[in-house]
Amino acid sequence: MPNLSHIAIPEIPEKLAALQSQIGNTPLVELSHIFRKEKVNLYAKQEWLQLSGSVKARAAYSIFRDAIHKGRLGKGRTLLDATSGNTGIAYATLGKSLGIPVTLCLPGNASPERIKILKSLGADLILTSRFEGTDGAQELARSMAENEPDRFFYADQYKNDNNWKAHYYGTAVEIMEALPGITHFVAGLGTTGTFVGTGRRLRKFNPSIQLISLQPDNPLHGLEGWKNLETAAVPEIYDPALADLNLEVSTEEAWDMIRLAREKEGLILSPSSAANLAGAIRVASGLDSGNVVTVLPDNGDKYGDVLKKILG
Numbered sequence: 001m002p003n004l005s006h007i008a009i010p011e012i013p014e015k016l017a018a019l020q021s022q023i024g025n026t027p028l029v030e031l032s033h034i035f036r037k038e039k040v041n042l043y044a045k046q047e048w049l050q051l052s053g054s055v056k057a058r059a060a061y062s063i064f065r066d067a068i069h070k071g072r073l074g075k076g077r078t079l080l081d082a083t084s085g086n087t088g089i090a091y092a093t094l095g096k097s098l099g100i101p102v103t104l105c106l107p108g109n110a111s112p113e114r115i116k117i118l119k120s121l122g123a124d125l126i127l128t129s130r131f132e133g134t135d136g137a138q139e140l141a142r143s144m145a146e147n148e149p150d151r152f153f154y155a156d157q158y159k160n161d162n163n164w165k166a167h168y169y170g171t172a173v174e175i176m177e178a179l180p181g182i183t184h185f186v187a188g189l190g191t192t193g194t195f196v197g198t199g200r201r202l203r204k205f206n207p208s209i210q211l212i213s214l215q216p217d218n219p220l221h222g223l224e225g226w227k228n229l230e231t232a233a234v235p236e237i238y239d240p241a242l243a244d245l246n247l248e249v250s251t252e253e254a255w256d257m258i259r260l261a262r263e264k265e266g267l268i269l270s271p272s273s274a275a276n277l278a279g280a281i282r283v284a285s286g287l288d289s290g291n292v293v294t295v296l297p298d299n300g301d302k303y304g305d306v307l308k309k310i311l312g
Contacts, residue, residue: 015097016065022051023061024170028178028293034264035281039289042280043179044296045171052090054298055171059193060090062166063155064098072153078103078124080145081155082137084190084225085114086298091155092121103152105137105144111224113302134158134225135233157191158235167197175293176205183290186280188214188249188272190225192238194295199242213243214279222251222306223275225297247282249275255310257281258300262311268300 026049035042047055067073078101079091088104095102102123106115109130118125128137138158145154157163171194175182185202187195199211216223219231229238257274261267269277273296280294300307 016068019051019061019094019097023057024050025174026050028175031265031277034260034277035284037284037287040284040287041291042284043182043291043293044277044280045175045293046299047295047297048299048301052086052093053301054086054090055194055295056087056090056297057093058166058170059157059160059163059191060087060094062162063157063160064091064094064100066162067153067155068098073100077153078151079155080141080152081105081157082128082134082141083157084134084137085110085118085302086225087157087191088118088123089114089121089302092118092123095123096121103144105141107133107137109133109224111303111306113304117302133232134227138233157193158233159237161237163191163193164197164200164237167194168201169197171295172198172201172205175202179291179293181291182206182209182293184210184212184283184287184292186212186214186276186283186292186294188223188226188276188279189229189238190227190272192227192235194297196237196239196242198295200239203242210244211242212245212247212279212283214247214249214275216275217248217250223249223254223271225272226275245283247279249279251275253278258307258310267296268307268311269296270298270300270303271306272297273299 026045026047028043028045031042051057080103082105091102104123105126108127145152195213202209216226216228219228254271254275257278261269276294284292
């Protein structure tokens with residue numbers, strides 16, 4: 001991620017540069033209890049160990065910084081976007097620190113924990129149809145931005161190149177520094193920023209690294225933030241030519257992995273993190289040798305009601 005903190009622009013608060021140290025640099029840990037196979041190793045980045053508690057801190061910071069640097073935020077303008085929750089929490093956390101108001105369009109089926117956190121951070125929430133998911137939230141946010149262009153800066157994380165670039169300059173570099181021998185990268189598709197940005201940079205480091213994307217196995221899934229790209233609106237930042245292999249993960253498979261991760265690794269994972277882990281284990285199980293890396297977007301802190309049903 002390029003460092004712009006040295007640029008002396010009056011609109012950029014000094015706090016923006018100070019926040020950069022809290023973004024990224026998450027640990028890459030080997031998961032040797034939940035998966036064991038000779039000559040095959042499984043690793044995961046624990047993305048909740050950064051500002052706002054999820055992988056989305058990377059993209060949100062990159063989007064904020066670019067908008068402020070270009071004069072599109074500040075002077076009373078409000079950041080507006082659609083989110084399933086984690087990006088919104090990252091936006092709201094940054095907005096509160098920087099004194100920039102945040103308005104979020106959020107599907108009505110977002111977890112109560114996420115809604116409570118967003119409200120506590122001062123975000124203005126507009127709940128949209130739970131049946132339309134993030135696609136419906138995007139439509140409303142886009143309409144609001146068109147109707148009041150002077151009031152809102154529409155971040156549009158599904159289209160904003162700063163989303164994938166955060167991972168190109170950050171996540172991928174961190175992985176290569178920690179594990180130069182990586183052979184496979186596995187990640188789910190939501191905004192697609194993590195997979196696209198990390199995958200592009202890893203391939204530039206080493207063209208032989210295999211990139212595997214994951215999707216829900218049906219449109220009516222329980223993997224918050226994920227997209228079934230055959231039925232959902234495809235993010236403009238998505239690169240369909242990037243993946244060497246596309247796999248599907250069921251909600252039930254993710255729930256089983258939540259139980260297994262707690263038992264074997266002592267980790268309380270979110271459904272999306274568990275789905276990433278399930279996909280990575282499937283890839284690793286089919287190898288004779290290799291180092292498989294995935295991303296754990298967040299832990300279970302924001303999923304109390306869901307985890308009670310799964311873990312009891």
